Amino acid sequence: MNDTIKTYFDAFNAGDVDTMLSCLAEDVAHHVNEGQVRTGKPAFAEFCAHMNRCYRENLTDMVIFEAENGNRAAAEYIVNGTYLETDEGLPEAKGQTYRLPAGSFFSLRDGKITRVVTYYNLADWIAQVSK
Template identity: 75%
Template sequence: MNDTIARYFAAFNAGDTDGMIDCLAEDVAHHVNEGNVRVGKDKFAAFCAHMSRCYQEELTDLVIFANPTATRAAAEYTVNGTYLTTDEGLPEARQQTYKLPAGSFFDLRDGLITRVTTYYNLADWIKQVSA
């Protein structure tokens, strides 16, 4: 297992955005599901602040995979969340809970994450919070 990726997810589950950012390279490319690529720690931090306002999430069933040279990694997990505040363009938030399978892919350089790509089924999420 890759220690950087394990620290990144431990920080996520602790609600520790600074801990997540400590795992990133300055030029990190953040590819979000159904969104544009954000480059740099400042844009990653702004994204995390937005997400923290709208969602409370904990990741379970985490499995991390890494190549032998520790330059690439992937993780599969379950997102257990509560939709706190309406996110623009999405259904109205009413404290709905949801549970989604998801995955992330990473590039690493010198022990830091240079790319984070996250995937989940947005249609499934919308169905769950619209019920």
């Protein structure tokens, strides 16, 4: 298993953004579900601050896959979350909980993540928090 990816996800679950950032290359490209590509660590840190304000999430049932050359990896997992603060353009937050399958894809260079792509079913999430 790729140590960088494991460290990244362990840090995510611990709410340790600094360690997550230490796993990233300076020029990381962050492709978010239903959004624009963000480039660089500062943009990623800003995204994390926003997410931590609006959501509390823990990832379980993690399976990490790695390409033979170590330059690519993928993970599938379950996002267990609580919607804390209304995110612009989305339903009102009232402390709703959700459980959502998701996946991430990574490119790596010299032990650092250069690309993060995250996918989940936004319609499923909206249905769960709209109840």
